Structures are given as C-alpha cells and as structure tokens.
Amino acid sequence: MRVGRIVAFTAGTIVALLVIVVVALLLFVHPDSYRGRIEEAVRQQTGRELTIGGKLELKIFPWLAFSVQGLSLGNPPEFGSQPFLTVQQASIGVRLLPMLLSRRLEVSRIAVDGLSAHLVKRGTTNNWHDLTESKSTAAPRTNSGPGRAVSVGRIDLRHCVLILSDETAHSTTTLSIDELHSGEVALGSETGGLTLEDFE
Numbered sequence: 001m002r003v004g005r006i007v008a009f010t011a012g013t014i015v016a017l018l019v020i021v022v023v024a025l026l027l028f029v030h031p032d033s034y035r036g037r038i039e040e041a042v043r044q045q046t047g048r049e050l051t052i053g054g055k056l057e058l059k060i061f062p063w064l065a066f067s068v069q070g071l072s073l074g075n076p077p078e079f080g081s082q083p084f085l086t087v088q089q090a091s092i093g094v095r096l097l098p099m100l101l102s103r104r105l106e107v108s109r110i111a112v113d114g115l116s117a118h119l120v121k122r123g124t125t126n127n128w129h130d131l132t133e134s135k136s137t138a139a140p141r142t143n144s145g146p147g148r149a150v151s152v153g154r155i156d157l158r159h160c161v162l163i164l165s166d167e168t169a170h171s172t173t174t175l176s177i178d179e180l181h182s183g184e185v186a187l188g189s190e191t192g193g194l195t196l197e198d199f200e
Contacts, residue, residue, distance in 0.1 A: 010117050010162060011155060011185075013131055014090065014110070017042060017050070017073065032056045042073075047130060048084070049074035067091035079120055079127040088114025088159075107152045115160040122167045155182040 035052050042050035054069025071087040093108040120127045160177040 009128065009132075010085070010115070011157075013073075013085070013128075014087070014112060014115070016131075017046075017071075046073075048076070054089075064094040065091065066094075075120075075127050076130060079122075082118065084127060085115065085117035087112060087116075090115075109154045109156070110152055111156040111158075112160065113158045115157070117160075117162050119162070119164045120167065121165065152185045155185055156180070 032055065035056060038056075039050045039052060042048070051072040051074075052068060052070060053072065055067075057067045059065040067089065068087075068091070069089050071090060072083045073085050075082060075084045090110070090112045092110050095106045095108050118127075157177050157180040160180075162175040162177075164173045164175075166172075
C-alpha cells in the first residue's frame with residue numbers, strides 16, 4: 001500500500017467516525033452525557049471498540065462544531081488489544097444552512113491533532129480490511145438524489161504518525177506529519193454531499 005493511499009484511508013476513517021458522532025449528537029442535547037451511546041453507535045457501525053477518554057463539546061451557532069479529546073479505536077480481536085488508532089484532539093465543523101434547508105451534510109473543516117495509527121499487514125489479511133467493507137445488507141437506494149460522498153472544505157492535520165507493519169516481510173514504514181493543510185476534499189463514491197436520510 002502506497003503512502004498516499006494510507007493517508008487517504010486514515011483520513012476517510014476519521015471522517016466516517018466523526019460523521020457518525022455528529023449525527024448521533026444531533027439527537028441529544030448534552031453530548032458528554034451520551035458518551036456511552038456514541039461509543040455504541042460506532043461499535044455497531046464498525047464492529048470495533050471506541051473509547052472517548054476526554055471531553056465532548058458541541059457548539060450550535062453560527063455553525064455546528066463538535067470537538068472530542070482522547071479518542072481511541074480498537075483493533076480486530078485477532079490483532080490484539082493495542083489501539084488501531086488514537087487521537088489527542090479532533091474537531092469537525094458542519095454548515096448549518098444546508099442541513100436545515102435541504103438536509104444535506106456539508107463539512108466545513110476537520111482538524112486532527114496528535115493522531116497515531118498502526119496498520120498491520122499479516123499474510124493475506126490486515127487490521128483495516130473490515131473498515132473498508134460495507135456492513136449494510138439493505139437494498140440499494142433507487143432515488144436519483146445526491147450521492148453519499150462527503151465534501152470537506154478543509155482538513156488540517158498536526159503531529160500525526162502512521163505506522164505500517166508488514167509482519168510477513170518483517171518491515172516497518174513510518175510516516176510522520178508535523179503539519180498538513182488541504183483544500184476542499186471529496187470523500188466517497190460520488191460528489192455532492194451526504195444526505196441525512198442516509199442515517200435514518
């Protein structure tokens with residue numbers, strides 16, 4: 001796996017986790033009081049254990065902004081108890097007008113600080129394959145509405161480390177990102193944003 005694909009995969013995983021958390025928070029008033037429900041929502045979506053060890057904060061105006069501290073996502077059972085990734089602090093901002101007027105989820109900015117991810121390849125398997133497989137058994141949507149891609153206005157990464165270990169080749173590759181800023185990024189199969197109906 002090339003470094004660019006590793007970065008894209010890790011960013012996509014973080015986006016998916018944060019989107020799940022934001023949608024869950026839209027249903028509740030006090031986010032820190034529903035820590036357990038958020039962790040359970042991620043467990044149902046990914047099959048992995050999510051631990052939120054720090055604060056959860058939510059601001060509503062002028063845009064919806066969510067931040068989390070002390071995030072840890074576990075490995076599949078066969079890869080041990082060490083975390084798959086940890087994040088010291090992450091935040092996501094969502095534009096309110098598209099959400100209120102057309103129920104479209106548009107992400108204005110994602111910021112991640114202190115991410116550490118350990119990808120392990122073991123023979124023909126690895127510790128990220130389950131995150132890329134769809135767990136949905138529902139029939140495909142037939143409506144002609146917008147696709148399920150998420151348009152992100154900006155991604156800011158600071159103090160991130162990605163480690164790729166190939167146990168078969170006995171090799172380890174480490175990528176350190178001190179600071180990285182992107183322009184607009186489209187994550188998903190199509191452009192055009194993600195509709196809230198996708199979570200109903």
